[in-house]
Amino acid sequence: MAFLLARRKEDLMTLPADFDLTFEASFTKLKLKELIVKSPDYVEDDVKKMLDGILEERTKGEEKAEKEKMRREEKEEKMRREEKEEKIRREEKEERMQKEEREYELEKLRIQAQRIANIPNSAENVQTLNKPIHETFHKFNMQEDISLNLTLFERHAEITFLPKKDWVQKLIGLIPIEIAHLIAREPADKCNDYDHVKDLLLQRFKLSPEKFRQLFLFHQKDDEKTWQDFQHELQTYFDGWTLGLKVNTYDQLRELIIADQMKEKAPYDLREHFLDEWSTINSPIELAKKFEDYEDVRRTIKPKQFKSFAKGSSNNHKYFRGQEHFHLGNNGNEKKYFQSKRTVYDKRIKQLTCSYCKGSGHYAVDCTKRRKDSKNK
Numbered sequence: 001m002a003f004l005l006a007r008r009k010e011d012l013m014t015l016p017a018d019f020d021l022t023f024e025a026s027f028t029k030l031k032l033k034e035l036i037v038k039s040p041d042y043v044e045d046d047v048k049k050m051l052d053g054i055l056e057e058r059t060k061g062e063e064k065a066e067k068e069k070m071r072r073e074e075k076e077e078k079m080r081r082e083e084k085e086e087k088i089r090r091e092e093k094e095e096r097m098q099k100e101e102r103e104y105e106l107e108k109l110r111i112q113a114q115r116i117a118n119i120p121n122s123a124e125n126v127q128t129l130n131k132p133i134h135e136t137f138h139k140f141n142m143q144e145d146i147s148l149n150l151t152l153f154e155r156h157a158e159i160t161f162l163p164k165k166d167w168v169q170k171l172i173g174l175i176p177i178e179i180a181h182l183i184a185r186e187p188a189d190k191c192n193d194y195d196h197v198k199d200l201l202l203q204r205f206k207l208s209p210e211k212f213r214q215l216f217l218f219h220q221k222d223d224e225k226t227w228q229d230f231q232h233e234l235q236t237y238f239d240g241w242t243l244g245l246k247v248n249t250y251d252q253l254r255e256l257i258i259a260d261q262m263k264e265k266a267p268y269d270l271r272e273h274f275l276d277e278w279s280t281i282n283s284p285i286e287l288a289k290k291f292e293d294y295e296d297v298r299r300t301i302k303p304k305q306f307k308s309f310a311k312g313s314s315n316n317h318k319y320f321r322g323q324e325h326f327h328l329g330n331n332g333n334e335k336k337y338f339q340s341k342r343t344v345y346d347k348r349i350k351q352l353t354c355s356y357c358k359g360s361g362h363y364a365v366d367c368t369k370r371r372k373d374s375k376n377k
Helices: 014-018 029-037 044-117 122-136 146-159 164-172 177-184 194-205 209-218 227-244 250-265 268-273 284-328 332-340 344-349 368-376
Strands: none
Touching (some): 146 164, 146 194, 164 177, 177 194, 209 227, 250 284, 268 284
């Protein structure tokens, strides 16, 4: 019985409950021991096994809690590390932008000083004026959102005092040739209007939320880029997808992800039926209702189509069966009809002739004269 005192108090408090005994939380280990030993159901071996089971269960629970704690700490550490890296990246970007701003300000002051000094060499001024745009404007990427590049171009053009009437001409030199051709196809009065060209490019090349979703799901890491670059690209695509759909809360994000999974599992006929509104349905409740309505309609239409098809098949079967009888000569009406339409030539060619009496209309096996002669013999 001394083994009871070697166990923890919380383990001993479990036994009275199993033996249906009344105890209080203030009981000491000695009182709990006496209470357990005096129980009519007390068997030492059984109690040892029960305590071993309680100990094993408690140990597993503690190990699970410890693992959960370590996993939570690792997750928090990872989040802190990512936040720190993001902060460093953001600070580096801000520092780079501030450096560019300072360079633009210095360039602006220099240009203003040149204007005040009234330097006559205008060609040199134009070359100096245009230089910062070429050096700082990033090349257009067909897979990126063009609005950021256009905003950067406008800011550079304003800082360098580039006249707005020359913005389109300068922009054409910074974009791929196929996009320049798109601008050139516009009417003459609009192809030099920057506001019109900007609206055209935004409408044509601004990525939709659905395009951002596809990029987020199917984007692959480039061997020449780091994993941090890949993480930043995925984050950009995910933000473009969710922010484009105005997903600002956890509930909206949950509905978006559930709806996306439902779309992934939907059969081809559902996708084809809702193709026009496929990318705009982002509510799982609305999506489920549309799917249910579509399948209900199909269940009511399909049996009718099957019955009509079966009826048609049955008629076709009867038709071909009639044709079969027709060709075999088993259909009485058709047989009479064709017998009545036989020509004289057919009758002459197919006339029956008896080889015994030389009579017509029967064969020798049916000849009555032959039978009579046979009886007389």
